[in-house]
Amino acid sequence: MEILGISVLWTFLFGYVILGSIDFGAGFFNAYSIFTGKERVLSKIIQRYLSPVWEVTNVFFVFFFVGIVGFFPQSAFYFGTILLVPGSIALILMAIRGSYYAFESYGTKGHKGYAFMYGLAGLLIPASLSVVLAIAQGGFVEIVEGSPVLDYFALFTSPLSWSIVVLALVAVLYISAVFLTWYADKAKDADARDLMRKYALFWAVPLIVAASGIIIELYSHNRALFDGIMNLWYMFAISFVLWALTVWFIWKRRNYTTAVWLLIGQFAFAFYGYGIAHYPYLLYPHLSIYEGFTNQAMAISLVVVFVLGLALLIPSLYLLVRLFLFDKDYIQGNKE
Amino acid sequence: MIFDDPVFASRMLTLLTLSVHILYATVGVGIPLMIIIAQWIGIKKNDNHYILMARRWARGFVITVAVGVVTGTIIGLQLSLLWPNFMELAGNIIALPLFMEVFAFFFEAIFLGIYLYTWDRFENQKKHFLLLIPVALGAGMSAYFITVVNGFMNAPQGFDIVDGTLVNANPVLAMFNLAAPTKVAHVLATAYMTSAFILATIAAFCLIRGSKQAYHKKALHMTMKIGLIFSIAAALIGDFSGKYLAEYQPEKLAAAEWHFETERGAPLVMYGVLDEETQEVKYGIKIPYALSILAFGSPNAEVIGLNEFPVEEQPPLEVHYYFDIMVTIGSFMIVVALLYWFGMRQGYSFVTSKWFRWIIVLGGPLSMLAIEAGWWLAEFGRQPWILRGIMTVDQAATSSDYVGHMFVLFAILYAILMIGTLVILRKIFANNPVEKELAKLDAEKGGGQTWKS
Ligand code: HDD
Ligand code: HEM
Ligand code: HEM
Numbered sequence: 146m147e148i149l150g151i152s153v154l155w156t157f158l159f160g161y162v163i164l165g166s167i168d169f170g171a172g173f174f175n176a177y178s179i180f181t182g183k184e185r186v187l188s189k190i191i192q193r194y195l196s197p198v199w200e201v202t203n204v205f206f207v208f209f210f211v212g213i214v215g216f217f218p219q220s221a222f223y224f225g226t227i228l229l230v231p232g233s234i235a236l237i238l239m240a241i242r243g244s245y246y247a248f249e250s251y252g253t254k255g256h257k258g259y260a261f262m263y264g265l266a267g268l269l270i271p272a273s274l275s276v277v278l279a280i281a282q283g284g285f286v287e288i289v290e291g292s293p294v295l296d297y298f299a300l301f302t303s304p305l306s307w308s309i310v311v312l313a314l315v316a317v318l319y320i321s322a323v324f325l326t327w328y329a330d331k332a333k334d335a336d337a338r339d340l341m342r343k344y345a346l347f348w349a350v351p352l353i354v355a356a357s358g359i360i361i362e363l364y365s366h367n368r369a370l371f372d373g374i375m376n377l378w379y380m381f382a383i384s385f386v387l388w389a390l391t392v393w394f395i396w397k398r399r400n401y402t403t404a405v406w407l408l409i410g411q412f413a414f415a416f417y418g419y420g421i422a423h424y425p426y427l428l429y430p431h432l433s434i435y436e437g438f439t440n441q442a443m444a445i446s447l448v449v450v451f452v453l454g455l456a457l458l459i460p461s462l463y464l465l466v467r468l469f470l471f472d473k474d475y476i477q478g479n480k481e
Numbered sequence: 482m483i484f485d486d487p488v489f490a491s492r493m494l495t496l497l498t499l500s501v502h503i504l505y506a507t508v509g510v511g512i513p514l515m516i517i518i519a520q521w522i523g524i525k526k527n528d529n530h531y532i533l534m535a536r537r538w539a540r541g542f543v544i545t546v547a548v549g550v551v552t553g554t555i556i557g558l559q560l561s562l563l564w565p566n567f568m569e570l571a572g573n574i575i576a577l578p579l580f581m582e583v584f585a586f587f588f589e590a591i592f593l594g595i596y597l598y599t600w601d602r603f604e605n606q607k608k609h610f611l612l613l614i615p616v617a618l619g620a621g622m623s624a625y626f627i628t629v630v631n632g633f634m635n636a637p638q639g640f641d642i643v644d645g646t647l648v649n650a651n652p653v654l655a656m657f658n659l660a661a662p663t664k665v666a667h668v669l670a671t672a673y674m675t676s677a678f679i680l681a682t683i684a685a686f687c688l689i690r691g692s693k694q695a696y697h698k699k700a701l702h703m704t705m706k707i708g709l710i711f712s713i714a715a716a717l718i719g720d721f722s723g724k725y726l727a728e729y730q731p732e733k734l735a736a737a738e739w740h741f742e743t744e745r746g747a748p749l750v751m752y753g754v755l756d757e758e759t760q761e762v763k764y765g766i767k768i769p770y771a772l773s774i775l776a777f778g779s780p781n782a783e784v785i786g787l788n789e790f791p792v793e794e795q796p797p798l799e800v801h802y803y804f805d806i807m808v809t810i811g812s813f814m815i816v817v818a819l820l821y822w823f824g825m826r827q828g829y830s831f832v833t834s835k836w837f838r839w840i841i842v843l844g845g846p847l848s849m850l851a852i853e854a855g856w857w858l859a860e861f862g863r864q865p866w867i868l869r870g871i872m873t874v875d876q877a878a879t880s881s882d883y884v885g886h887m888f889v890l891f892a893i894l895y896a897i898l899m900i901g902t903l904v905i906l907r908k909i910f911a912n913n914p915v916e917k918e919l920a921k922l923d924a925e926k927g928g929g930q931t932w933k934s
Binding site: 198200201203204206207208210211212214215216217218219222223224226227228229230232233236237239240243244246248446447450451454457458461462464465468 | 544546547548550551552553554555557558559561562563565566568569570571572573576577579580581582583584586587588590591592593594595598599615652879881883884887890891894897898901905
């Protein structure tokens with residue numbers, strides 16, 4: 146039951162990571178292209194694809210934090226207490242982005258300052274959220290008089306937390322560049338496609354460097370987690386192969402659709418691999434999924450609701466995806 | 482700083498966030514229903530005015546939804562950040578409706594995205610109209626689930642505490658707590674009422690500004706009628722809420738009414754100033770027997786007074802004013818809507834006069850104020866408990882030191898969001914006058930002729 150619960154949550158987090166990255170990265174590239182004079186190559190795509198979908202992206206995130214309180218109530222106590230500051234900052238940044246969709250699509254078209262904030266927030270959100278991963282793998286939290294206290298100094302001077310932040314940023318840019326290459330290709334927007342392809346290739350190598358960097362850092366920071374990862378070396382190896390194939394296709398300018406799927410596969414293997422290596426801890430070493438788990442009755446009812454909920458959602462999501470992702474006319478702008 | 486105490490700071494930050502969120506949430510629950518009604522009438526009567534109403538409202542709705550989602554995400558996460566001990570306990574029992582709420586949002590978000598971006602993609606307008614139903618349902622369901630959670634905080638049930646640990650948790654029983662039925666019904670009715678009056682405010686304002694459009698008259702007429710129905714419903718259900726309180730949370734009712742001694746045939750006190758020493762009310766309006774009627778439906782029923790409760794468990798007495806504000810506005814709006822309806826039927830001229838329209842303009846903001854007052858009554862009236870009878874606010878709050886700083890940051894953010902909403906809404910509608918849009922819509926419908934000429 147515990148494992149089922151955490152798997153569901155991890156899956157939703159993965160969904161958020163992918164969808165969120167596309168969204169965050171697009172914002173950054175948009176701002177970047179405005180400031181380097183490649184005016185508005187991307188803003189059309191942002192309006193066509195992201196505007197109808199961002200609310201759904203956001204729900205993935207809400208789902209994760211509501212779900213974790215449901216399945217693991219103790220995590221509310223630990224993480225709630227520690228994360229006040231990073232959590233609040235992430236919230237404020239998300240508010241900036243959310244309001245961008247509302248305000249920018251109608252208001253003063255192309256306010257540069259706002260586009261800049263929107264792009265910047267898109268980078269800072271993954272940075273502040275990824276800090277949570279750094280905290281969760283242990284070493285920065287002490288229990289003082291029964292309450293957990295975060296050691297900010299240790300956190301901000303640790304090379305490990307910085308490499309996680311860097312990885313998060315690079316991953317965001319890479320995921321989003323690959324996705325947008327595909328989307329622009331479908332939209333028959335050659336300029337945007339070539340631009341995005343360039344970005345995708347540019348960020349591919351730093352991604353692998355950052356990821357390997359973290360594993361090396363872990364060796365000295367958290368040996369248990371490092372060993373866990375080594376035991377799952379094949380998952381990370383598969384992930385690496387998928388990465389190489391993605392880059393190959395993009396380089397060769399073909400099979401963009403396959404490239405996107407490979408990309409998702411690559412991150413899935415790495416993400417689940419990391420998750421399994423982290424098992425069974427939610428907050429190393431204070432809280433494991435077994436201690437923190439909710440009561441039987443709640444667990445069962447949550448799972449029942451989850452299954453019913455999915456039955457409702459999957460058809461609706463399918464409709465959404467068909468209308469905005471796979472409808473050629475819409476993507477190309479032939480339909481309003 | 483004044484926010485040195487994390488408990489106080491957490492309370493103020495929660496107060497701030499919720500007071501902002503509830504404005505957007507209320508509109509988010511209510512407006513889809515108004516759009517449905519307008520679009521339905523438009524399709525049935527084949528009247529472009531109503532279709533355009535639906536379109537324009539939907540366009541404004543995007544903005545409020547986006548900000549509603551933003552503030553909602555904030556409050557959702559903030560509950561864990563500010564009240565970790567509460568969420569740990571509550572997570573064990575009441576996580577179920579919270580979890581269901583997420584699905585309701587999901588559902589709403591998906592269909593809203595589709596609805597908003599597909600105005601012209603369906604040949605058949607009716608199909609597009611159908612997309613709205615899940616939106617309204619999803620919004621209503623999320624209001625339902627979240628209010629159930631709030632009901633649980635007022636009337637916790639579905640578990641036992643043995644030696645400080647929680648046993649026998651029954652999430653389904655917790656969901657069907659005693660506070661939920663009246664609360665949910667009142668919240669929904671007031672959300673529909675408020676949304677109707679807000680739209681009436683806009684219509685009346687445009688009419689005052691000299692727009693002679695039949696469009697605005699139709700909009701005003703429709704929203705005032707809906708507002709009338711729901712304001713009466715709100716008052717009736719509010720009366721039930723009072724009866725619920727008298728039975729299960731007598732201290733909240735007693736504090737709201739400044740009712741100190743248990744007695745039969747209790748009078749209802751409106752307004753006034755309290756002398757806390759002598760517990761005497763000056764300048765108030767006393768309505769004999771009314772409190773007994775509100776509480777139990779009979780003039781001679783016995784109503785429990787506040788002095789029956791230990792001092793440290795008494796809610797703050799200023800909730801009395803929140804109650805007064807809410808009830809006054811509720812009654813006032815019923816009168817206004819009745820006058821409008823009756824006056825229109827009889828063709829009285831005052832209904833179309835400027836001063837009466839100004840009163841209608843006030844209706845929207847006043848209803849919003851009533852919503853805030855109602856929640857302040859409900860939440861302050863639960864003090865000092867966060868989970869009535871089980872956990873106090875002091876025990877629930879975070880021990881982190883930086884809540885005060887966060888309060889400042891969020892206050893700035895909300896100021897920007899609220900001002901931004903108003904500015905953008907004004908811009909959208911000012912840049913797209915009704916006349917122009919109507920002409921366009923008629924042209925599309927009327928085929929090529931208008932086009933050529
Ligand atoms: C437009 C808004 C509005 C209006 C006109 C009214 N109310 Fe209300 N009231 C609310 C908006 C509201 C609310 C915001 O929806 C509350 C806050 C918490 C809740 O459950 O509903 C509420 C709570 C609330 C409570 C407390 C319930 C609790 O704490 O459990 C009572 C006793 C009443 N109302 C009674 C009334 C009466 C007798 C009204 C007569 C006109 C009335 N309300 C009009
Ligand atoms: C399910 C819904 C709700 C939950 C779970 C909830 C939760 C809380 C919590 C945890 C607190 C802090 C403890 C306290 O001071 O009592 C609080 C306070 C407060 N909430 Fe609610 N709330 C809900 C709905 C609302 C809404 C919609 C409003 C609208 C304005 C609101 C208004 C307030 C106010 C004004 C306070 C401050 C009361 C005080 O500090 O004494 N609440 N709420
Ligand atoms: C403590 C109380 C509350 C919490 C934790 C909360 C949480 C949330 C969250 C997380 C969202 C964003 C969902 C998304 O990403 O799509 C949201 C939006 C929303 N909330 Fe709240 N909410 C609370 C109180 C309320 C109340 C009392 C109502 C209704 C009366 C309400 C109605 C809505 C609606 C309709 C939306 C959708 C956005 C919109 O249409 O404006 N919420 N809320």
